[in-house]
Amino acid sequence: xxxxxxxxxxxxxxxxxxxxxxxxxxxxxxxxxxxxxxxxxxxxxxxxxxxxxxxxxxxxxxxxxxxxxxxxxxxxxxxxxxxxxxxxxxxxxxxxxxxxxxxxxxxxxxxxxxxxxxxxxxxxxxxxxxxx
Numbered sequence: 386x387x388x389x390x391x392x393x394x395x396x397x398x399x400x401x402x403x404x405x406x407x408x409x410x411x412x413x414x415x416x417x418x419x420x421x422x423x424x425x426x427x428x429x430x431x432x433x434x435x436x437x438x439x440x441x442x443x444x445x446x447x448x449x450x451x452x453x454x455x456x457x458x459x460x461x462x463x464x465x466x467x468x469x470x471x472x473x474x475x476x477x478x479x480x481x482x483x484x485x486x487x488x489x490x491x492x493x494x495x496x497x498x499x500x501x502x503x504x505x506x507x508x509x510x511x512x513x514x515x516x517x
Contacts, residue, residue, distance in 0.1 A: 416440065417485045417513055418453060424480055425455050425509060429471045432464035433457040436506065443512060450485070450514040454493060459505045465497075468505040475509060485513045 418440050426433060436456040443452045459468035472492050480487040489512040496506040 416451060417482050420482045421453055421480070421511060421513065422455060424482070428474060428478055429457050430467040432459055432461070432467045434460070448514045450512065453511045453513065454508060456506060456508045459507065461502045465503045465505045468507050471507060482513065484516050486516055488512045488514045
């Protein structure tokens with residue numbers, strides 16, 4: 386059985402691995418999602434496991450941008466504690482995404498299983514506005 390290369394990767398490396406798996410290479414990826422994913426993974430800490438990312442365009446009469454949904458899994462009590470810290474920190478976190486303003490960062494859902502080991506799945510939703 387081969388180990389997943391993302392098992393011991395840093396959050397930034399885990400994001401790059403996810404891009405390679407989704408697109409074949411980082412060069413084909415578009416938009417700010419890699420930088421956003423990297424920041425969310427860094428905020429979540431090393432015990433967070435990336436589950437999925439979804440992006441859809443967003444616009445209003447005066448702004449355009451994208452809405453992102455990122456799901457992370459936390460397994461074991463220390464990881465669940467890290468998930469709770471993410472839930473508390475996310476709404477006030479100052480993101481630094483080049484060319485983007487994070488207008489909204491919310492917890493969309495939380496799934497919690499108490500059985501051994503405890504597990505929490507956190508889904509975050511972020512609204513990015515283009516600064517141009």
